[in-house]
Amino acid sequence: MILDKIDKLLKEVNELKASNAEEIEALRLKYLSKKGEITSLMADFRNVASDQKKVVGMKINELKQAAFEKINYLKDQYETAENDSEDIDLTRSAYPIKLGTRHPLTIVKNEIVDIFSRMGFTLADGPEVEDDLHVFTKMNFAADHPARDMQDTFFVETNPEDVTKNILLRTHTSSVQARIMENSKPPIRVICPGRVYRNEAISARAHCFFHQIEGLYIDENVSFKDLKQVLLTFAREMFGADTKIRLRPSYFPFTEPSAEMDISCHICGGVGCGFCKHTGWVEILGCGMVDPNVLELCGIDSKKYTGYAFGLGVERITNLKYQVSDLRMFSENDTRFLKEFEAAN
Ligand code: DAH
8 A cells, every 4th residue: 555655656756847946846845845745654654564664664765765866856957947048148248358557666667777778778687696795795895794794684595614605685786786897898887676685674664675776887987977967867857857866975885985865855846745754855866986996896997997886776766756655565466556556557
């Protein structure tokens, strides 16, 4: 009796059909829910003679499995059909391709390189992982100069027998000066953009890496006047024709005399604001006449040749142009920040 019922249900299950989600759910309730037909077979099962229980039990399981599989099969078929029938609008225009933007530091670096290229400077490059010889020794740094200290410089390898062989991350692009002078003869007129590293705690105003552009010009009869004219031209090209410059005496081991250059504050026009600390001036670079010691250390006759050099910070110039208040923004890769420079690309 119960076996007939099972066979009948099995036949029904195998022939089940449904055309939408509600119908499928109705079938699931009819056969598999707590009050469904298969579950209610269990009540009859209790009355089955014990020698029959094994066979009947197996049949019920078989039926349950078949119903389960069939309903899942119907569900699958319905879902695939549903997806296939989704309308495709062939007339819709394509999604716009999102173009990347150039990094603000690259935009400003390119602008600076462009200005100096127009004045006859060519590009030069040097390694970021450098030796002491090029970063310090040939740049006329005294053996006990504080820049050679661990606190300022990241060392890759130290050599206690010969410090000039220490390997380090360059702390300034002036090291490229030494490389160029070693490998070429005057006249030399180059600019060297690149990344530099210093052992500083990272904050809004300091970072352990930043970017500089080094300039070097060596020839016969190069004077401080030439340096001043080139820097004035640069400042005016970069910040506008009415930009003023001023040179303050300073000290660098590799130049003599040395100076720091300020420009009239680009933000307030020289009247004083928070950015220029109400002085009307902002410092943008260091410069000077190449120290004869440097020329000699790099194999250039200091009696015949003179030269000037300068080094500027790309972040500083970018801050002046775009008022980026936190240096960390430059290296966080936040696309919302980078997108702000879309128009400058
Ligand atoms: N190397 C200096 C620095 O990192 C910048 C600098 C100053 C470069 C004067 C020069 C220079 O070439 O003449 O602070």
